[in-house]
Amino acid sequence: MRVVLVGGGHAHVHLLAAAAANPLKDTDLVLVSPTGWHHYSGMVPGYLAGTYTEADMAFDLRALAREAGARLVEGFATSISAARGEIDVEARSPAGAGAGVGARGGASAEVQRISFDRASLDVGSVPVGLELPGVREHAASVRPMSRAVELRERLDALVARDHEGPVRVCVVGAGAGGVEVALALNRRILAGGGGARVTLVEAGEHVLPGFSERVRRRALRVLHRAGVTVLVRTRATRVAPDALALESGESLPSELTVWLGGAAPPPLLGGSDLPLDPEGFFLVDAELRAVARDRAGRPPVWGAGDCIALEGAPWMPRAGVYAVRQSPILARNVLGAPDADAAPARYSPQRSFLALLNSADGRALLRWKGLVSHSRWAWWLKDRIDRRFMARYQR
């Protein structure tokens, strides 16, 4: 039997570790990933601020695959045919990657077709708004997280340049990731001895959609104290190398624009015959398996993380915490339970989760049920949780 894992995200990292712990019999395990590394999003703001090194936040997929007895195919999956049991993978040269959000390497890609008996997707999401003019060409991002390395290099080059005035950066999207990235970049510019003018631009009514009014107020205080300007009800429409154009007709000077609009489905899903929800995410049931599209029944394709929508739970947030909680269920159902007669495991999402936002000032903003705290203690907790998670899978 051939099992193909597409994407080396949070859930597949666990699946590889599970396969290493319980070696598979008669199974050809394949991992498709653009590179041999996966970067852990929880530590990306700390990496941008300078607290962590790249090694601190990177999983070595090559080593994990080797331990699991899996073959690593380096490339992007571009389409999946569940009906034929085939995945097309484009091998792209990483050296060809450009600066913009959508840049993914050289265009002269070789296509490899891989057949499968079972497949599993953990390919994350892409930022909303990639199609707007200039976004792919000029904006930086942290999705996929490997782009964080490029973003930090671009920022450092700006800070190192002779500057008349402050370094001007715009971050588009004030979700949890946008707030953390704005604070981290601001901190890094100041630490480099430059003046910083960081602006957080949000089309919606508030920063931190999905969080309570109390958390938002606290976040606004933190942003204000750090000197980050917040513009809500402000829609960005175009990115130029030195400016961000707004729907109002105004333009903000911006030497570096970071694009972190919410989560949109990865392009791979559009080129596939998998069941999708109305937004275009991969629709799975509680077994994390594709729902049936027709009388042919459920395709042998599973999924986890940002790329899925769970049937009956359209409210489920897209956060790494959910991908991590899904991973044991995914591992059991995709790799097969040790007892072949056992029923498949079922996933039930938690209604709320512990949120810890790195505010890049030696503190973190914590939200746990009704509790809100911006404290050194919360930062200590976040650092500990993240490092412990990394230690489980770092080789």
Ligand SMILES: Cc1cc2nc3c(=O)[nH]c(=O)nc-3n(C[C@H](O)[C@H](O)[C@H](O)COP(=O)(O)OP(=O)(O)OC[C@H]3O[C@@H](n4cnc5c(N)ncnc54)[C@H](O)[C@@H]3O)c2cc1C
């Ligand atoms: C700045 C920032 C900070 C965040 N911090 C947190 C946090 O502290 N806690 C939290 O819960 N959530 C956090 N999130 C959200 C979190 O990043 C995502 O929910 C999480 O990464 C989803 O995990 P995933 O496994 O689905 O996908 P990802 O982590 O995005 O991994 C997907 C992998 O698939 C690969 N891939 C993509 N397309 C293909 C393809 N076609 N073929 C092959 N491989 C492919 C990618 O290269 C990537 O390695 C943060 C987000 C941001 C932007």
